Amino acid sequence: MKFLRILIVLLLLSTRQPAISPVIAQSEPPRLPVYIVQPGDSLNLIALKFNVSAEDIVAVNGLPDPNILQVNTQLVIPGITGAEGILSFEPLKLGETPVQIARRSNLLLNSLYKLNRITSPSEFFLGANIILVNQESEGQERHLYKLQPNESLLDAAIKNNQSLWQMTFENQYNYPWQVIPNEKVVVINKNAEAASEETVSIENLPLKQGKTSSIIIRDVVTNPSATLDNMPIDFYDLEGYSVAIFGVNALKETGLYPFHIEYTDSAQNKINVDQLILIQSGFYPKDPPLSVDPTTLEAESSQKEEEIVTQIISQHSTTKLWDGVFQWPTDDPCIKSAFGNRRSYNGGPYDHYHAGLDLGVCLNLNIYAAADGIVVFAGPLEVRGNATIIDHGFGVFSGYWHQSKILVEVGQKVTAHQLIGEIGTTGRSTGPHLHWEMIANGVSVNPIDWIETSFP
Ligand SMILES: [Zn+2]
Structure with missing residues (x-):
């Protein structure tokens, strides 16, 4: 009898052993938390997601060939313990605390900390991906x-x-x-319905150097305001929602920064959220060192030019004038120099960056408005040469520098793809090209994002 009891205990223990060889997804729930390989996953990507080494994943799972990773393979992730089930990722929601995450994902707080190998609530920041375990929900939400x-x-x-x-x-x-x-x-x-959308969402997390992001408050609110590392972010009304579009400076140090948002919601509740937010690298390469006339670098006149541009973009339309994605401002977008490249002048440190996108002359000299807007500057500048600035509303501007000819006037309404000028090499320029710049909330951002993404 005693022998039988020991045998049963041993049998029970043996079924609790972690699977150490990859198995195809089965209906039976696994014992340790496992990650199911998704289409497009690679071993390095999975290692990066969980912050473990790819070698350790190979070793723990006894993978015969790390280069062949089949979709639906279950992987044990070394060091991730705390709950049984299928591992998943979810971005942290605005204002959410570890206790709230634990509650809505049906995890013990202790398990949530263990899964994420975290010891303090301050390690849950905006832009973080929270590791969760999906347990059997039995049709409950x-x-x-x-x-x-x-x-x-x-x-x-x-x-x-x-x-x-x-x-x-x-x-x-x-x-x-x-x-x-x-x-x-x-x-x-128990009658599971689709979860309602969050009231406030921040798009394009984690934030990246030189990238555009937006905040959407889906409620009729009063006095919305936000700051990122004390930089104010302006809100505008859009079809009953409050919307802000902002850029992260391409030279901003990566790391965690304070983010604050406040507003009074339609039920007259004062909402106030302070949270840390992550800014990641934009991975911009270094351009070869550049030599320019040293007087143009510190010249008082170029300082004055910055003030002129800052003054122009400080006033803008509170109506959204553009619609959808932006269009290339030239017929053949042959890129000569990308946005964000680190630059060093006359042997100095790499503390400058390329604030726009340089398009060469390939098909013709035509320059077009990238989107609908109002011309707020059209004239010569010392560094930018013949320049045009278009206000698109909501603090969004496009700039077109070094033109040989300007074909529009201040105050003129322009539509997307309207001819506005010709490519030239006026101002501080070494050859004919269009320097196209995009500005959001006072910060120069990568123009290509505006061609690929319809903001907000
Ligand atoms: Zn340029």
Whole structure:
């Protein structure tokens, strides 16, 4: 009898062993958290996602050939423990705390910390991908419900057709009276519906040097404002929503920065969120060192030119004048120099960057408006040469430098692909080309993103 009991224990233990060889996805749930290889995954990409070495993944899973990674293969990720199930990633939502993530993903807080190998709540920042484990949900959906002022967990339970004890258990309280006023609690919805969209979203996370991002508040709000590392981000009304479009300076040091947003929502709640946000590298290469007339670098006149441009872009249309993606401003977009390249002048440090995109003369000299807007500057400048600046609204501008001919006037309305000038080599330029610049919220950003993405 005793022998039999030991045998049963041994059998039970043996089924708890982690799978060390890759297996194809089965209906039976795995014991350790596993990652299922997705189309487009590579071993290096998976290693990067989980911040482990590719060699360790190969070793732990006994992969025969690391170059062949079949879709749907289950991989044990070394060092990732804390819960059973299928590993997934999800971006951190604005204002979300570790407790809220744990609640809505049905994980113990301790498991969430273990899965992410994190020890402090401050390590959950905007732009971070949170590692989660999807457990069997049995057709249930978990929603976050915000407690109203003076609402108890019992009130919320009745309102949401839940038992008080289920609410207490699912929200990882020991007692129902531990609830803090206005807290967000999880509600199990048995008739699973699609989860409603977040009220506030930040697009294109994580932020990257020289890239454009936007903030959308899906509510009729008053006095919305935001700052990124104390730089103000301006909001505009768009079809009942509040929208901000902003750029990250291409020279901004990578790392975590304070992000703040506040507004009063349609229910007159004052919303205030402070969170750290990640800025990643744009991976811009270094141009060969450049030699220019030293007087043009520090000249008072080029300083004055910066002030002129800053003054022009400080006033702008609060109406969105463009629609959809931007168009190439030349007929044949042959790129001579990309945006963001690091530049060193006269042997100095690489502390300058290319703030626009240089397009050479390939088919003809035509320069077109990249999108609908209003001309706010058209004239000669010392460094930029014959320059045109178009206001597209919402703090978005396009600039066209070094032209031989300007064909528009200040105040003129232009439409996308309208002829506005001719390519030249006026100003600080070494040969005929169009320097095309895009500015969002006062920051020069990569113009190509505006051709590929319809902002906001
Ligand atoms: Zn240029």
